Amino acid sequence: MNDIPPISxxxxxxxxxxxxxYAPSLEYILGMKAKSGRAQDIEDMGEIIKHLRxxxxxxxxxxxxxxxxxxxxxxxxxxxxxxYGMEWLEQFYIExxxxxxxxx
Numbered sequence: 001m002n003d004i005p006p007i008s009x010x011x012x013x014x015x016x017x018x019x020x021x022y023a024p025s026l027e028y029i030l031g032m033k034a035k036s037g038r039a040q041d042i043e044d045m046g047e048i049i050k051h052l053r054x055x056x057x058x059x060x061x062x063x064x065x066x067x068x069x070x071x072x073x074x075x076x077x078x079x080x081x082x083x084y085g086m087e088w089l090e091q092f093y094i095e096x097x098x099x100x101x102x103x104x
Contacts, residue, residue, distance in 0.1 A: 005032070009067070026052060031064040034071035034079075042075050046082030057092070058099070073103040 010022035024032070030048045033041040054060055057076045064071045081089040093100065 027063055028067055030060065031067040031069035031071070034060075034064050034075055035069045037072055037075050042079050043082055045075070045079035049079055049083040058096075061103075 005024040005028050007022065009024050009028040011025065013021045013023050015021075026048055030045055030052075033045045033048070049060065054063075057073070057080050060076050060079075061071065061073060064076075077089060077092075080092070
C-alpha cells in the first residue's frame, strides 16, 4: 500500500456538502506506481508515460525522486518499452550506455 499523497500533490475534483474529493497528479501517480513495481503498475506507468508524452527515463527518475518516492530504474525502462516499443528502448540503450551504467 502506498502512503496517502500530500494534499499539495492533489487537485480538488469536486465538493458536495461535507465531502471533498481530491486526486493526486498523474506525475505523483506515476511515482506511486513505480514505488509499487507490480506488473500491472508497470503497465500503467507505460500508459501514463505515453499520456504525459515523457521522453526520457532519466526525466521520469528525477520526477519520481522529487516526489520522495522509491523506484527500481529497470521498472522505468520496462514502462518505456511498453509505452514506445522495444526498438525505442534499444535505441535509448545505444545512445545512453555510459549514463545507464550508473543505474543498472
